[in-house]
Amino acid sequence: MKIKIASEFSTAPGPRKVSEGKFSGELFRREILLPRVLEARDKKCKLTIDLDGTSGFGTSFLEESFGGLIRENDLSLATLDSMFNFVSNEEPDLLTEIREYMEEAEKAKGGKV
Amino acid sequence: MLKNVKEIDYDGITVLLSVMVRFKSKRIEFNGDFPIDKAVRKTLEDSKFFDHLKGTFRDENAYTLTDKNSILTHAMRTVDSELGEKLIESASQTVWGEKRRCPGVQRTFIELMQNTNNHASLEKEGDKHWWLCVKHIKEENRVAFSFVDYGVGVFYNLKNKRQDNKFFGVLERLYERFRYGNNADVLKLIFLGELHKTASGKSFRGKGLPGVYEALKHNKLSNFAMITNNVYFHSNGDDYRVLQNEFQGTFVYWELTLDNTSLKYEN
Numbered sequence: 001m002k003i004k005i006a007s008e009f010s011t012a013p014g015p016r017k018v019s020e021g022k023f024s025g026e027l028f029r030r031e032i033l034l035p036r037v038l039e040a041r042d043k044k045c046k047l048t049i050d051l052d053g054t055s056g057f058g059t060s061f062l063e064e065s066f067g068g069l070i071r072e073n074d075l076s077l078a079t080l081d082s083m084f085n086f087v088s089n090e091e092p093d094l095l096t097e098i099r100e101y102m103e104e105a106e107k108a109k110g111g112k113v
Numbered sequence: 114m115l116k117n118v119k120e121i122d123y124d125g126i127t128v129l130l131s132v133m134v135r136f137k138s139k140r141i142e143f144n145g146d147f148p149i150d151k152a153v154r155k156t157l158e159d160s161k162f163f164d165h166l167k168g169t170f171r172d173e174n175a176y177t178l179t180d181k182n183s184i185l186t187h188a189m190r191t192v193d194s195e196l197g198e199k200l201i202e203s204a205s206q207t208v209w210g211e212k213r214r215c216p217g218v219q220r221t222f223i224e225l226m227q228n229t230n231n232h233a234s235l236e237k238e239g240d241k242h243w244w245l246c247v248k249h250i251k252e253e254n255r256v257a258f259s260f261v262d263y264g265v266g267v268f269y270n271l272k273n274k275r276q277d278n279k280f281f282g283v284l285e286r287l288y289e290r291f292r293y294g295n296n297a298d299v300l301k302l303i304f305l306g307e308l309h310k311t312a313s314g315k316s317f318r319g320k321g322l323p324g325v326y327e328a329l330k331h332n333k334l335s336n337f338a339m340i341t342n343n344v345y346f347h348s349n350g351d352d353y354r355v356l357q358n359e360f361q362g363t364f365v366y367w368e369l370t371l372d373n374t375s376l377k378y379e380n
Contacts, residue, residue, distance in 0.1 A: 006379070012219075014194035015227050019239070021192030053379050055198040056219025059320045060227055090376050091216055 001040050006053030008032060016060035025064030033065055034073055040083050051088040059097070066098050067105035077106035077113065116146045121153050124259035124366045126160045127246035130178060130186055131261055133162075137170040176242075186246045190239050192230055197222035200247055204256040204369050205378070207249045212378035217333020218258075218369055221325045225260050225365055228321060233264020233362070235273050256369045263362040266342040267303070267322075268296050283308060296344045297353040304346075329367075332374050337367040 005013060009032055014023035033049075040047040051057070069075045080102065088094045103113045136143040143166070148154045157163065165178055176188040187196060197219050205213035226243055233241035241264045248257040265273070271284040287299045287307065302308065304326035329337045329348055337348040341363040345354045 010194075011379075012194040012198040015192035015223065015230070020227065020230050021194065023194055054216075055194070055201060055214050056216030056223070058192070058194070058220055058223030058227060059324045061223070063320070 002048040004050040016064040025061035063101040067101035070105035123248040127259040131244040138172040192226040213375040217328030229262040260365040268342040
């Protein structure tokens with residue numbers, strides 16, 4: 001399974017929360033990411049997330065989307081690790097950044113990293 | 114009072130415009146004199162500032178002030194990533210002669226807008242406008258961006274965090290890192306991500322201002338300057354200073370030039 005943010009959500013991902021502006025991380029997580037994660041979990045398959053092709057990401061969008069899966073949707077880092085395959089050829093640093101957000105969310109929940 | 118102004122650039126005009134709209138939208142008279150200096154007067158005339166001065170403004174969530182030359186001014190309370198995308202499309206045409214993507218500039222837009230939305234007011238989120246002015250300098254393949262909000266500013270905001278906020282007391286802890294520390298020293302630490310590290314024990318690579326600073330360090334933007342409360346920073350020469358006069362709010366200036374990195378445009 002695959003999500004390409006630029007073509008399925010927006011080429012201009014926005015802020016953290018819906019109340020803060022269009023194309024928020026909250027909206028992306030709720031409408032696209034979470035349903036696809038749950039489907040991939042049920043089917044026991046990998047989920048590729050392609051970050052290329054957008055005009056750029058704010059930090060809060062990434063934290064809310066990926067950290068939010070752990071914090072708000074009660075998924076574990078281990079579950080997501082076993083499923084996610086990120087593609088970011090244009091901005092490879094985003095992969096480390098997202099990893100930090102996910103680890104921090106897991107730690108905040110008392111999980112082990 | 115513009116009479117004695119000897120030098121003005123578009124960042125100054127952005128501030129002037131935003132103050133004028135704030136006054137007029139509250140139905141407070143906004144008037145003054147004209148600059149004696151011919152060059153200053155011409156810059157103001159070219160910016161269409163005097164045309165806007167004749168206009169009427171209501172208290173609205175968004176403003177767009179344009180002219181036929183090359184200056185665009187936008188104001189909003191929320192984060193508008195699509196506006197950022199559009200402005201970069203047009204800026205890249207001025208810089209490179211073709212549409213390109215500039216994720217560092219887009220991140221800067223989003224972080225600054227998000228900061229204004231979340232932190233400019235101590236009372237409620239989304240209370241204050243941010244103002245963004247874009248000036249295309251075609252003959253130099255350069256685009257200048259000026260961003261301003263009249264919120265409480267970075268340091269006043271941090272000083273006034275509630276006890277249940279994760280940043281409560283963080284400013285004092287950062288001051289303790291310097292024997293004779295001041296806000297300019299602390300801004301350096303904030304850019305390096307130490308604010309989050311001090312508050313949460315974890316250093317995030319990007320969040321907020323550090324995300325903007327990283328974009329600068331990776332050559333995604335140029336000639337970056339910031340004024341917030343009593344601190345001034347200019348990236349040329351890594352110049353941090355404490356100001357004698359305090360600015361209540363945050364002002365940021367940066368440029369996109371031929372030297373900056375960019376990505377191929379995709380539809």
